[in-house]
Amino acid sequence: MSQTALELKNVCKLYGPHAARSLERYRATGRLGPGSSMGVWEVSLTIPRGKTSVLMGLSGSGKSTLLRLLNGLHQPTAGSIRVGGTELSTLKRQQLVRLRRKTFSGMVFQGFALLPHRTALGNVAFGLELQRVKKRERLARAHTALELVGLGGHEHRYPRDLSGGMQQRLGLARALTLEGDILLMDEPFSALDPITRRELQAELLRLQERVQKTIVLVTHDMEEALKLGDQIALLKEGRVQQVGTPEEIVSRPANAYVAAFVAGVDRAALLTASSIMAAPTLAEHPARQHPAHEHWVSPETSLADVLRITSQNTATLSVLSAEGQLLGTITPQNVLAALAANPPNTQLKRSL
Ligand SMILES: Nc1ncnc2c1ncn2[C@@H]1O[C@H](COP(=O)(O)OP(=O)(O)O)[C@@H](O)[C@H]1O
Ligand SMILES: [Mg+2]
Missing domain, CATH: 3.10.580.10 (CBS-domain)
Known part of the structure; x- marks a missing residue:
């Protein structure tokens, strides 16, 4: 199996009507037309298999746009996106849906969106149900996942009866149990208090060591990026400023913008x-x-x-x-x- 899970080449995404025409105009004049806004610009990026890649940048820098391009929720205005060697733009709608179900573990957002009327076990099994995994296997895998995140014995409790930290663990268990090698996470820990957040980061690192999924995680927090990322791509206004390991980014920032970002980091x-x-x-x-x-x-x-x-x-x-x-x-x-x-x-x- 190839070591590359996802590959982007010169990917541009403009929002607004007549995006293709806007893109030509932007190329020619450097200006966006009225009603048009920049999502990402000329992004080339390789996401390695089985590692955690972090998309990092300030609010509005294009992180969520990039994440949605990866699983075909957005179409690029220009450029190529390959998932396991398959060019997304060549897929018909049904094929895309199938690929998303098979290859991606879904998308995790802030708060993990637990289902209040399902037990802990039911919540973890739910994702598998959507992926049409058989009931017996579903429950077995959900059990294992709950054990893994330290929620063994809490299978039959409802989210409201679990502490905030336990709810987040539950969300993490659900995400990591799903079929599909690629897990997309959009600021999953941003709404948490600092202590729970650190706990969850540690939990993710621990679980990732076992499951070795391809994780693409979005954050605006440099500390989180450095802690979780095997690779970090730093974005500014839709453009990639630098891609590298935490150590490379901190020891050899590519420009003043990156340098300012890592200035406070404990080297x-x-x-x-x-x-x-x-x-x-x-x-x-x-x-x-x-x-x-x-x-x-x-x-x-x-x-x-x-x-x-x-x-x-x-x-x-x-x-x-x-x-x-x-x-x-x-x-x-x-x-x-x-x-x-x-x-x-x-x-x-x-x-x-
Ligand atoms: N649906 C949309 N319609 C128009 N503009 C959008 C849309 N989604 C995002 N944008 C714009 O694209 C840029 C990048 O947004 P986003 O990818 O959400 O950034 P981030 O996740 O880094 O905060 C922003 O300027 C935002 O206003
Ligand atoms: Mg976002």
């Missing part, structure tokens, strides 16, 4: 030895299996840990692979330079 928790090390010098060539430096760390060691080691001993650190190969070196200057990119008085607020 010490996010960056690792591999992103702050210097390449080995010739004398320390990787072929030499026994580097001269006696202090070493693995490439995944966090900057916070490197900082702690360096503060106790200012010797140069070697960064060694699992096989003992020298990948690079870290001097105290490297550590300071990495930290200095943080603005002064940044709170160390990212709790991992």
Whole structure:
């Protein structure tokens, strides 16, 4: 199976009448006509299978538009969208409905929209019912999902009898049980209080480790994006500013806009030895299996840990692979330079 779940090429979406004509006009003049508004513009993006990709940006930046384009709820004004290799625009209506049912786990919104007149078990099973899974299997899978999110024993309670946090877990269980590899989530945690929100984020990470779905999650919260995303695409006014891992976005922002977004992020928790090390010098060539430096760390060691080691001993650190190969070196200057990119008085607020 291909490692790519979804692929977008030069996707544009304009809202309003005569979108195709508006698009030509916008290309030619850089102006939108009356009644026309920008959804997304020239988005090219690859969504890897089995990972969590985050669409991040301020309100109005085009995140929800992009999400709806992915499962064909919106048609692009221009460009190509492939789902598992299938070009969406070639599908007839019925084929699209079938693909949506088979490939997508539906779309999760704020609050998860639980059904008040169904029990916890009934709520989780409901999505499967829509997907026409047989009753026996439905109930078995719903049971397993409830156990998974720590709601075993609460199968027969109604949403109103569950705490807010438990309701959200229920919603998460329902989403993750559904058939279909791709789960689209539009600001699922935005309406929650900070503590419940952190709990749910942790829950999602834990569940995702097991189910390894392709998740595309929309958020306007950078901390959430960095915490949940294997890949983050940062949008501004419908345009992608940068796509990268959390570490890439924080250590190498593509432009001033991205830099401003990540300015407050605690780099010490996010960056690792591999992103702050210097390449080995010739004398320390990787072929030499026994580097001269006696202090070493693995490439995944966090900057916070490197900082702690360096503060106790200012010797140069070697960064060694699992096989003992020298990948690079870290001097105290490297550590300071990495930290200095943080603005002064940044709170160390990212709790991992
Ligand atoms: N149905 C619509 N009709 C017209 N304009 C829309 C519609 N939906 C979204 N837009 C516009 O598209 C832009 C992106 O919106 P949206 O994708 O909802 O952003 P986000 O989810 O990032 O807040 C906004 O300027 C918004 O006003
Ligand atoms: Mg939105």
